[in-house]
Amino acid sequence: MRTFKKGRHHFASMIVIFSLAQMPLQSLAITYDVNRVIDGKGTVSGFIETDGTIGPLLAPNFIDWNLRVNDGSHVFTLLGPKSGANSTITVTGNTTIASTKDIQFDFSGSQARIEIINPSAASPENGWALVGDYGGLVHDKFEEMCFLCSSSNPASVTEHRSGIIKFSMLPNRIPQSPN
Numbered sequence: 001m002r003t004f005k006k007g008r009h010h011f012a013s014m015i016v017i018f019s020l021a022q023m024p025l026q027s028l029a030i031t032y033d034v035n036r037v038i039d040g041k042g043t044v045s046g047f048i049e050t051d052g053t054i055g056p057l058l059a060p061n062f063i064d065w066n067l068r069v070n071d072g073s074h075v076f077t078l079l080g081p082k083s084g085a086n087s088t089i090t091v092t093g094n095t096t097i098a099s100t101k102d103i104q105f106d107f108s109g110s111q112a113r114i115e116i117i118n119p120s121a122a123s124p125e126n127g128w129a130l131v132g133d134y135g136g137l138v139h140d141k142f143e144e145m146c147f148l149c150s151s152s153n154p155a156s157v158t159e160h161r162s163g164i165i166k167f168s169m170l171p172n173r174i175p176q177s178p179n
Contacts, residue, residue, distance in 0.1 A: 028052045032103055032168035034067060036128075041072035042146040042157030044128045048103065048168050049080070056094040057103070065089070065116060069128050071155045074148040076126040078116050087118040087127070095132060102169040107132035107142050107161050125149045130167065 030052050036044040046067040053061045064080035065087075078087040095109030105114060112132025118125055128146045144165075147156035 029063060030098070030100075031171070032098075033171045034065075034168045036144070036167060038144055038146055038157045039159040043070045044068070044146055046077075047171075049082075050098055050103075054098055054100060057091060057096045057098050059089050059091045061098075062089050062091070067116060067128060069126060069146045069148060071146055071148045071157050073155060076118065076148050078118055078127065087116050089116045090114070092134065093132070100170075102166045104164050104166050105130045105132075106164045108163065109133070130161070130165075 029049055031047050031049045034044055034046050034048055038044070044067055047065065048062060048067070049064040050057060050061050051063050062080070064082040065078060066080065066083045067078040069076050069078060079085060080087070080089075090113065092113045093109045093111035095106040095112040096114050097104045097106070106112060107130070109132055111134055113129070113134045115127055115129035115131070117127030117129070126148050128144075130144050132142060134141065142160055142162055143158045144161050144167075145156055145158040149155065
């Protein structure tokens with residue numbers, strides 16, 4: 001009888017272990033620094049925060065951002081859902097890939113596009129975009145661009161890109177000396 005109870009106990013333990021193994025791991029958010037220069041005139045700087053997914057990213061994986069877009073003459077700050085929510089993000093294709101060190105974009109990928117824009121994709125005024133071989137677009141293929149458009153002064157800065165680029169990286173951490 002004792003052996004039977006011992007066997008049931010091991011069987012129950014195995015079921016619990018198997019059940020836990022089937023659960024997805026809860027990932028921790030990762031904040032990446034962005035510091036881009038476009039055609040020597042435009043800049044995009046700030047941070048992007050993801051839900052911690054490693055591998056291909058889609059729009060829901062981006063949980064916040066704060067990006068200062070500068071076309072050389074004008075400045076606008078794009079804010080994600082936790083920082084002020086004045087912009088949206090669109091990601092298409094499986095070309096935006098996160099690692100534990102950086103986020104990369106592959107311009108050669110099919111339907112490759114990531115853009116963060118204000119106020120929306122329907123009527124963009126200000127934003128930053130990486131566009132690869134995206135569908136039926138005749139222009140803006142294989143480019144990184146920042147654009148600040150107002151009725152009085154529409155402006156954009158673009159630069160041709162190819163291959164895979166790292167567009168954000170983990171911040172450099174300087175160890176604090178204990179005092």
